[in-house]
Amino acid sequence: MSTHQSDTQQQQATAYWKENLRLIAGYLVVWFLASYGAGILFVDQLNEIRFFGFKLGFWFAQQGSIYTFLILIIMYARSMNKLDEKYDVHE
Amino acid sequence: MDVQVLTYLFVGASFALYIGIAIWSRAGSTKEFYVAGGGVPPMANGMATAADWMSAASFISMAGLLAYLGYDGSVYLMGWTGGYLLLAMLLAPYLRKFGKFTVPDFVGDRYYSNVARTVAVICVIFVSFTYVAGQMRGVGIVFSRFLEVDINMGVIIGMAIVFVYSVMGGMKGITYTQVAQYCVLIVAYLVPAIFLSIMMTGHILPQTGLGATAVVDGADSGQFILDRLDGLLTELGFGEYTEGKKATIDVFFITAALMCGTAGLPHVIVRFFTVPKVRDARISAGYALFFIALLYTTAPAIGVFARTNIIESVNEVAYKDAPAWFHNWEATGLIAWVDKNGDGKIQMRGGAPFVGKPIFAGGTLEGGEVKGQWGERTVTNALTDNASEVYVDRDILVLANPEIGNLPGWVIALMAAGGVAAALSTAAGLLLVIASAISHDLVKKTINPNISEKAELNVARLAQAVAILVAGYFGINPPGFVAQVVAFAFGLAAASFFPVIIMGIFYKRMNREGAIAGMVVGLVFTFSYIVYTKFINPDPSIWWFGISPEGIGSLGMILNFVVAFAVSRFTPPPPAEIQALVESIRIPRGAGEAIDH
Numbered sequence: 001m002s003t004h005q006s007d008t009q010q011q012q013a014t015a016y017w018k019e020n021l022r023l024i025a026g027y028l029v030v031w032f033l034a035s036y037g038a039g040i041l042f043v044d045q046l047n048e049i050r051f052f053g054f055k056l057g058f059w060f061a062q063q064g065s066i067y068t069f070l071i072l073i074i075m076y077a078r079s080m081n082k083l084d085e086k087y088d089v090h091e
Numbered sequence: 092m093d094v095q096v097l098t099y100l101f102v103g104a105s106f107a108l109y110i111g112i113a114i115w116s117r118a119g120s121t122k123e124f125y126v127a128g129g130g131v132p133p134m135a136n137g138m139a140t141a142a143d144w145m146s147a148a149s150f151i152s153m154a155g156l157l158a159y160l161g162y163d164g165s166v167y168l169m170g171w172t173g174g175y176l177l178l179a180m181l182l183a184p185y186l187r188k189f190g191k192f193t194v195p196d197f198v199g200d201r202y203y204s205n206v207a208r209t210v211a212v213i214c215v216i217f218v219s220f221t222y223v224a225g226q227m228r229g230v231g232i233v234f235s236r237f238l239e240v241d242i243n244m245g246v247i248i249g250m251a252i253v254f255v256y257s258v259m260g261g262m263k264g265i266t267y268t269q270v271a272q273y274c275v276l277i278v279a280y281l282v283p284a285i286f287l288s289i290m291m292t293g294h295i296l297p298q299t300g301l302g303a304t305a306v307v308d309g310a311d312s313g314q315f316i317l318d319r320l321d322g323l324l325t326e327l328g329f330g331e332y333t334e335g336k337k338a339t340i341d342v343f344f345i346t347a348a349l350m351c352g353t354a355g356l357p358h359v360i361v362r363f364f365t366v367p368k369v370r371d372a373r374i375s376a377g378y379a380l381f382f383i384a385l386l387y388t389t390a391p392a393i394g395v396f397a398r399t400n401i402i403e404s405v406n407e408v409a410y411k412d413a414p415a416w417f418h419n420w421e422a423t424g425l426i427a428w429v430d431k432n433g434d435g436k437i438q439m440r441g442g443a444p445f446v447g448k449p450i451f452a453g454g455t456l457e458g459g460e461v462k463g464q465w466g467e468r469t470v471t472n473a474l475t476d477n478a479s480e481v482y483v484d485r486d487i488l489v490l491a492n493p494e495i496g497n498l499p500g501w502v503i504a505l506m507a508a509g510g511v512a513a514a515l516s517t518a519a520g521l522l523l524v525i526a527s528a529i530s531h532d533l534v535k536k537t538i539n540p541n542i543s544e545k546a547e548l549n550v551a552r553l554a555q556a557v558a559i560l561v562a563g564y565f566g567i568n569p570p571g572f573v574a575q576v577v578a579f580a581f582g583l584a585a586a587s588f589f590p591v592i593i594m595g596i597f598y599k600r601m602n603r604e605g606a607i608a609g610m611v612v613g614l615v616f617t618f619s620y621i622v623y624t625k626f627i628n629p630d631p632s633i634w635w636f637g638i639s640p641e642g643i644g645s646l647g648m649i650l651n652f653v654v655a656f657a658v659s660r661f662t663p664p665p666p667a668e669i670q671a672l673v674e675s676i677r678i679p680r681g682a683g684e685a686i687d688h
Binding site: 051 | 157164165168169175179180181184302303315317318333335339342343368369370373374377380384387388391678679681
């Protein structure tokens with residue numbers, strides 16, 4: 001393998017990793033807001049709002065946060081599959 | 092058919108299934124024994140992870156815990172699910188790419204040190220054993236309640252079953268039995284929940300039933316079920332169900348400790364070594380969470396339905412007219428009643444009726460026990476001075492649900508099979524992690540690197556067998572601290588493994604010295620705080636920043652990160668080949684199957 005080729009690969013790998021980190025940061029923000037935010041820190045404020053028979057903060061703490069986690073994992077797995085192809089690092 | 096016969100039938104059939112799978116999936120190599128040959132499809136792995144993850148405690152105790160804690164129980168719901176996103180994004184894909192067999196394997200290789208590996212092995216054994224003893228006890232309890240055998244006999248039967256399929260099949264046998272066990276346990280959990288939901292709210296889905304109006308006549312009709320429970324509880328002097336009593340900072344720290352602990356638990360992490368590809372590792376965390384969420388979003392509904400149900404069917408009812416389940420569970424000692432005001436009626440009120448768990452006068456059931464004025468079993472505990480008269484053990488909520496809701500006999504039999512499946516699957520997964528830490532990390536990688544594969548496989552089987560015996564011993568003679576320590580396994584995992592693995596992947600400059608210092612400080616700090624605040628000086632007013640021992644693992648984790656970072660700045664960077672290793676695990680290509688080495 002020539003040095004040039006290996007350099008390009010190196011750059012690709014670095015760019016891939018940076019984009020991955022950006023994705024992770026974004027998803028972690030939503031993860032934090034849905035659980036620690038809505039379910040814990042702001043639960044009293046959200047409990048003033050009704051969502052069907054639930055107080056909204058309580059719903060987030062016992063139901064909503066779990067649904068959010070699930071959606072986030074599926075979205076992350078899909079974005080990463082695309083990213084793997086884009087940078088040609090897939091298996 | 093009689094409930095007892097049905098129960099034997101259901102549990103017996105499920106055992107036959109597990110043994111059949113074990114014979115079909117015998118392990119022939121160490122790779123099959125440790126990581127099921129690295130060929131488990133992601134969806135099957137998700138189910139196996141869910142069964143591995145959801146223990147007897149999740150199945151039997153969680154809804155009861157939620158029913159009594161109300162909003163405060165949310166820490167368990169969020170804490171035991173939120174970690175899967177961390178696994179999917181921060182750990183699983185990279186550890187799969189790394190492609191070895193165990194967690195200490197990663198720690199030892201990434202930090203180029205057998206000291207780090209040995210520290211990791213000790214953490215694994217410590218965390219897993221505290222956990223597994225509770226599981227064996229859970230098997231015993233389920234057996235004794237449903238099959239009417241002695242608790243110890245139940246533990247021995249459970250040990251024998253686990254022995255057959257885990258020693259024979261290793262990870263391969265365990266994985267495919269766990270898939271079957273998941274199916275059994277989730278059906279057993281959902282069926283009574285759906286019955287209850289229809290009965291109480293008219294909704295088929297417990298998840299929406301929880302937000303629906305209660306099916307009742309009279310003044311309460313048209314009221315939301317949660318509002319109704321809040322009202323009932325407030326009237327009786329308990330706190331509101333939907334409001335918390337714990338300090339916000341404590342809720343925050345406990346949730347964080349459980350989430351990061353989940354992501355750091357060796358028996359969970361190792362499951363992601365078994366899938367064929369890196370992309371499978373990511374999505375199989377998603378499958379795992381989906382299968383777990385089916386139970387975890389149902390549990391809060393069961394908690395609310397059961398709490399409402401119990402209050403309505405027991406409160407202010409004369410003891411002699413109390414429903415049959417009340418007397419059945421009183422006979423097992425999990426319900427107790429003291430008639431403080433002498434009116435012969437059962438009063439449910441806020442606060443504990445007496446100090447501690449019930450101690451019945453006259454000892455055992457058979458041994459001449461003392462009956463009170465109304466025929467109730469007399470307790471000798473010191474009474475409290477509130478109006479509360481009933482003790483209901485939290486653990487019976489789920490198991491008693493079918494009886495409380497008057498569900499058909501086969502539902503009760505199904506619950507028994509489900510409870511056994513939950514306990515067995517988790518125990519098997521934990522025991523495998525212990526066995527592989529000993530045979531692979533200690534014997535093969537540290538003591539005798541020249542050992543042949545066949546000999547290593549035999550050591551693994553032997554270690555597995557010994558681990559089962561030790562776990563069984565603890566199940567029969569549970570040391571008082573075990574039950575309390577189980578919850579702390581998470582804090583310890585969060586304070587030790589989680590930071591070390593994260594930094595190993597995301598911070599290339601992290602070196603041997605930093606990792607070992609971080610792990611030791613995190614573990615020692617968390618362990619000392621727990622021991623001190625829980626056993627030596629159990630006084631909440633001395634808690635640092637108001638953080639309970641359950642939540643302290645989060646602080647231990649922060650300490651671990653800080654110490655590791657600081658130490659690594661003052662010590663030499665890791666060698667070039669380790670830095671190259673870190674770069675290679677960040678890229679999916681070239682993972683192949685889990686490699687022997």
